[in-house]
Amino acid sequence: MLDPKIFEDFGARMSALLATGPAADLEKNAKALMSGFFDKLDLVTREEFDVQAQVLARTRQKLKELEARVEALEKARDQA
Structure with a gap:
């Protein structure tokens, strides 16, 4: 059987990788794009x-x- 700790470790490593990698930049850019889009709307x-x-x-x-x-x-x- 697989040890559940392996999945936790894998999840932690993936989160760290995504936080420091290009995915973080994509998220920031997406947020900025959406923010600009919503600012143009009359909300x-x-x-x-x-x-x-x-x-x-x-x-x-x-x-x-x-x-x-x-x-x-x-x-x-x-x-x-």
Whole structure:
């Protein structure tokens, strides 16, 4: 049977090799490329999105209230 320690040692060596080899440069370049790509898009943070979602929810609630008020006023006017 194979010793599990062999796999752990192999994994550690591969990680060290990838961290110091060309793969590390590829990862850095990929991150820089993606960062530049995302900077060009009109994106917002999750926090900004959540704030705007709350504002929209309050606006929708206020709109419902105003619509109900207008409907009540129109009914009162038609009955008078």
